[in-house]
Every structure is written in structure tokens, then in C-alpha cells.
Amino acid sequence: MPEPDAPSGDLRPSLEITELSLLLGGVRALSDVNVVVEPATIVGLVGPNGAGKTSLFNCVCGYYPATSGRIRVEGVDVTRRRPHEMPRYGVARTFQHPILEPQYTVLENVLTGGHIGIRSGPLSYALRLPQAVRQERRTIAAARELLGYLEIEHQADLPAGELSYGGQKRVELARALLTGPKLLLLDELASGLTHEEVMDLAEVIKRIRVDHRIAVLLVEHHMGMISAITDKVIALVEGVKVAEGTAAQVQRDPAVVEAYLGAA
Numbered sequence: 454m455p456e457p458d459a460p461s462g463d464l465r466p467s468l469e470i471t472e473l474s475l476l477l478g479g480v481r482a483l484s485d486v487n488v489v490v491e492p493a494t495i496v497g498l499v500g501p502n503g504a505g506k507t508s509l510f511n512c513v514c515g516y517y518p519a520t521s522g523r524i525r526v527e528g529v530d531v532t533r534r535r536p537h538e539m540p541r542y543g544v545a546r547t548f549q550h551p552i553l554e555p556q557y558t559v560l561e562n563v564l565t566g567g568h569i570g571i572r573s574g575p576l577s578y579a580l581r582l583p584q585a586v587r588q589e590r591r592t593i594a595a596a597r598e599l600l601g602y603l604e605i606e607h608q609a610d611l612p613a614g615e616l617s618y619g620g621q622k623r624v625e626l627a628r629a630l631l632t633g634p635k636l637l638l639l640d641e642l643a644s645g646l647t648h649e650e651v652m653d654l655a656e657v658i659k660r661i662r663v664d665h666r667i668a669v670l671l672v673e674h675h676m677g678m679i680s681a682i683t684d685k686v687i688a689l690v691e692g693v694k695v696a697e698g699t700a701a702q703v704q705r706d707p708a709v710v711e712a713y714l715g716a717a
């Protein structure tokens with residue numbers, strides 16, 4: 454089995470973005486950006502405010518239609534797919550601020566991601582047909598297993614709103630993982646967390662990459678998180694890719710240093 458850092462040559466990239474450009478209300482948010490995320494690797498996207506990180510993320514998730522360029526997931530063209538279609542293509546995401554139903558339990562929140570693999574129609578569920586019941590049981594078992602994997606199974610039956618912010622980020626992660634993604638997009642996972650929570654989550658993401666062989670693209674301002682987990686970092690400045698390499702290489706790249714100093 455190949456090491457996560459050394460993906461097998463015959464696998465297609467988990468994500469391949471080619472010459473992606475995006476115009477937003479007259480603003481050139483992205484200009485001919487190329488990104489490759491190999492299977493089971495973690496790629497960080499950095500850049501000062503307004504660099505285009507969220508825009509790129511939103512193009513991959515289907516929230517913004519690319520003005521030009523191509524986005525492929527394992528070789529399948531997903532350019533201009535809509536957000537609700539993305540789980541079918543193996544793409545799952547988390548949000549900077551977890552979007553949960555605080556009054557529903559942790560398990561119920563996770564299960565809202567589980568409908569993806571369910572083949573029985575709503576009528577089968579309404580009639581409690583055996584196949585639908587079996588599928589429901591399997592999905593609940595898978596959700597509980599993921600909560601165990603993310604070390605919050607003991608909170609499964611609590612209202613999600615009662616969890617710490619870090620706990621809520623784990624609930625979102627479990628929900629994303631329940632869809633069985635090939636590519637996980639993490640939007641500022643570290644924001645709002647304590648240093649300890651950030652480092653704990655960094656370990657979790659590294660484990661997910663190895664255990665589930667999922668590729669990860671993360672938009673992140675927290676350089677500690679970036680340095681701790683990424684195989685590769687891409688820096689954007691004013692919608693243009695200015696640097697690519699290891700976290701250490703990108704952090705000392707003159708264009709990146711200048712952009713951050715200019716933004717300070």
C-alpha cells in the first residue's frame with residue numbers, strides 16, 4: 454500500500470483545477486489558477502484577505518460558477534455542478550462556522566449527511582419497508598462509528614448546541630465523512646478554536662487522511678495548522694497563484710512575504 458505522501462502514479466488526482474478564472478461583479482477574484490490535489494494528501498490554501506481562497510473553494514463546491522477553466526474530481530468534470538450534486542461526485546465540505554441544528558442531537562445532525570448513500574425512496578421509509586429499515590439502521594451505525602472515531606460518541610445524544618465550538622466542528626466533520634467523500638474541503642477549521650483544540654483537530658485530519666484515504670483541501674489562516682498537517686501549500690494573492698511548495702517553502706517565498714507584509 455502506498456504511503457499517503459507518495460500517491461500511486463496510476464491514480465488520477467482527487468482534485469484537478471485547470472486555468473480557473475472567476476469574475477465576481479466585475480472583480481477578477483481568480484485568474485488562471487491551477488491546483489492539483491493527489492489522493493490521500495493534504496493541501497493548504499493560504500493568502501491574505503481578498504486573495505481568492507473562498508472564491509476558489511466556492512467554485513469547487515458549486516456555489517460559484519467558474520467563468521472559465523475546468524474542475525475535475527478523480528478525472529470527472531464537475532465544473533459548474535450545483536452544491537447539492539457535489540456529494541454524488543465524492544466531495545464533502547465543512548463550514549468556517551459549523552452549520553448545525555442546535556436543538557437536534559449530535560447524532561441527528563450527523564445523519565443529515567447520511568441520506569446520500571440511501572437508495573430507498575421516501576415511500577419505503579414511510580411504509581417502514583424492511584430494506585428501508587435495514588438501510589436506516591446501517592446509516593445510524595455508521596454515524597455512531599464515525600462519532601467514536603472522532604472521539605465524541607459519548608455526546609451523540611446531546612443537543613448539538615451544548616457542545617463546545619471544537620466539538621461542533623467535529624460533528625460537522627462526522628457529517629461530511631458520512632457521505633463517503635474522496636475529497637474533503639475544510640473551510641478555516643482552526644478558526645475560533647483554542648491552541649489545544651487546533652492541535653487535536655490537526656491530528657484528527659492526519660488520521661482521516663491515512664485511515665479513509667481521503668484527499669483534503671483546506672483554506673486556513675492558522676499557520677500552525679498549515680505547518681502541522683499539509684503535504685503541499687498553495688498561496689494566492691489577488692486571485693493569482695504566486696507560490697506552491699511545502700509549508701516552509703511557501704512561508705519564506707518572497708511574493709508571499711511581501712503580500713502578507715503589505716496586508717499587515
Ligand SMILES: Nc1ncnc2c1ncn2[C@@H]1O[C@H](COP(=O)(O)OP(=O)(O)OP(=O)(O)O)[C@@H](O)[C@H]1O
Pocket residue numbers: 477478480481482500501502503504505506507508509
Ligand atoms: N460576492 C462577491 N461580489 C463581488 N466581489 C466579491 C464577492 N465575493 C468576493 N469578492 C471579491 O473577490 C476577491 C476574492 O475574495 P475572497 O473572499 O475569495 O478572498 P479570500 O482569500 O477568501 O479572503 P478572506 O481571507 O478575507 O476570506 C476580493 O477582491 C473580494 O472583494
